[in-house]
Amino acid sequence: MKKLMTGNEAFALGAYLSGIKAGAGYPGTPSTEILMNFARYPGVYAEWSTNEKVALDVGAGVAYAGGRALVTTKHVGLNVAADSLFYTSYTGFKGGLVIINADDPEMHSSQNEQDNRYYAKFAKVPMLEPADSQEALEFVRLAVEISEAFDTPVIVRTNTRLSHSKGVVEVPGRAEPDPGGGVLDGVERYERNIPKYVMVPGFARQRHPVVIDRLAKLAAYAEQSPINRIEPGSGKLGVISAGVAYQYAREVFPEAAFLKLGMVYPLPRDLIKGFAAMVERVVVVEELEPFIEEHVRLLGVPVTGKDVFSRTGELSPEKVRRSAAGAGLAEAPPEAAAAPSLPARPPMLCPGCAHRGIFYALQRVRAVVLGDIGCYTLGALPPLSAMHTCGCMGASIGVVHGVDLVGVKDRTVGVIGDSTFFHSGIPPLINVLYNRGVSTVIILDNRVTAMTGHQENPGTGRTLMKDPARKIDIEALVRGIGFEKVDVVDPYEFKEVVRVLKEHLDSDEPSVIVARYPCVLSVRERKEPFTVNLEACNQCGNCLRIGCSPISKVEGGVSIDPSLCNGCGFCAKVCPRGAITA
Amino acid sequence: MAFTNKKVDILVAGVGGQGTILASDILAEVGLRCGYDVKKAEVHGMSQRGGAVESHIRWGEKVFSPQVEAGKADYLLGFEMLETARWTHFLALGGTVLINRHRIPPPSVNLGAAAYPSEEEIESVLGARAARVWWIDGTAIARKLGNQTVAGMVILGAFSKLLDQPGEVWTSVIADLVPEKFVELNLKAFGEGRGLPLPAQKKGGNICETSV
């Protein structure tokens, strides 16, 4: 049966069909929906682990015990899990382990656009890269086979345009999972093997040559794997490409011969050389880094690549065509037009979002805000402009401690979301207390992992499988670490928030403020819209400074669009004239 | 089924929360049921928080790229005026625009730092590439039906008239993809759009080629 599926839906189906029974991951655009879809299949277990490293360790445990495991993360999630990637490369497993890892060229929802193909090379593990939803399904199944045949974790690389695009998938009629996936199926597969699984130096030294040898075998496999295929074309131009970039290249070079690589590490040496010998000129079309190109060059093949195609951002049919035309490789589009210049529409905190109250208060007390990643990072944008650093998840607390060591003349504070706190905020918070720090940290507890689409987290009382779970109590945790100055505020209570903020930020005692209000989108809270009494309005602009999209400037004051207003009433609280009412 | 148009490239533009994703899912599924190869691309995540969103839907005999190439979209369906104009450069010369007469001011306009372009300005931006700009009071019609979020469905209804796929394909896809309790409302909105009179054609447009 033909069905339209996103890449992420197809990955989940592929994982289910290949007999994977356990999945672990941490949300991260564009990878999140893989595990959410996988969790819906019968007889499987899936969890949101607290972070990606934990997820990979869980996956390793499943595979050590002989089960087949799926681990999903976005590209930067593999940075967090990198330590585990390297040991799993040495140990291998009993069962298969597949890591689906999503890059985000163009940084649609990310802090950088690192090219994770280097992780495959770095950790010496194979990497597959599907180019459409059909391949997404098939490559996961192949990845399980490769993992078990070569005793290695396998990374399947995706990106935003594969994960979030839909394509036609031929879904098998009777979709029965492969048997032998393990996980409490009554079959004992675990075996004790200390030299293979305990990476102390003496044993690890024995494993490294095994890994090198495995790589040679994988390279031989890459030579004859059907997922590395030559598509014949004219002898003039030969294009080497992989993943979604291949699709763009196919549009731009309809006549060319193609070497379409499904396995991007290790790369096939003879296949590439043979392909190059068939054509007059070799072009590599790949997103981000010259990963394939460098390999081709090392083989002594002259190649056109990043000298022509951009190394930043994602490619597109248009970008590939423009670059190719510039190098005389393709016809320029006849009548291209530039994008019109119009007022931009950046993302904003939603109407009714409780984060707004905290950032407006932080702006008013002129705090230097060392921030973190989540919806709340939008507090950095005007008119709030109340976050001053944001690098990666969990960075805020270490950074505020460092800033406080040096000192700045304004008040300072670290700000972190609840999911981010559970992910990577606890060790740096312990660090503040242990190292005699003075910092204040605000935990924005909106009771959900909102940014990535409202996933459960350790504070929500529910698991990914929708089972009830123990709610981790943030205040008790923080007090348990040893913090004595801990307060909980309602972010909509503007005056109270400002009072508590000043008290904490002006004190030398390390402290924590928990700002608690559930995400209004996630609990679907919507009250009656507020309205403006223009006669009372003195046009002070306070309500405009909270950056709430329904509020706009009009002749003689402001107006609130009732179709967008969420009715939270925060604007009324900052209005000095009482001109805004329900 | 055989249709006159070999390929149809559609761009749907709007603001996060306006239902562009549902609309583009419907468009993709209609293409599939009519026997086309189909791809669809959009970006979720950060950009959804009230930001600009666009979906690409491609029907063809064989579709490679999930994204429409700039300058090659046959149709631009805009759920919000400013967002429609923003994607003008994606439109093929002689392409067709369906535009919802609805404004959602972006932050810079709310703060008084920028002006929201007038209908005339938007028409002239679009007119640089479009053969036809079809203004539709989608939001007003949807409001009359009791829920302005179905404005997109009004636009889809109007759009369906420009193509030669039978109306039943559209309505069956809507019935399958829309959550059950909203099916009736969505079908009503679609019907309202499909009932709108076609506007006059500017010179050299592509509508004649794509509707028999």
Ligand SMILES: Cc1ncc(C[n+]2csc(CCOP(=O)(O)OP(=O)(O)O)c2C)c(N)n1
């Ligand atoms: C290592 C890593 N994993 C995942 C992400 C994607 N991501 C960014 S913020 C975030 C969670 C945000 O949740 P929370 O801290 O609760 O803030 P909220 O969005 O709810 O305000 C996630 C999953 C990332 N940027 N980096």
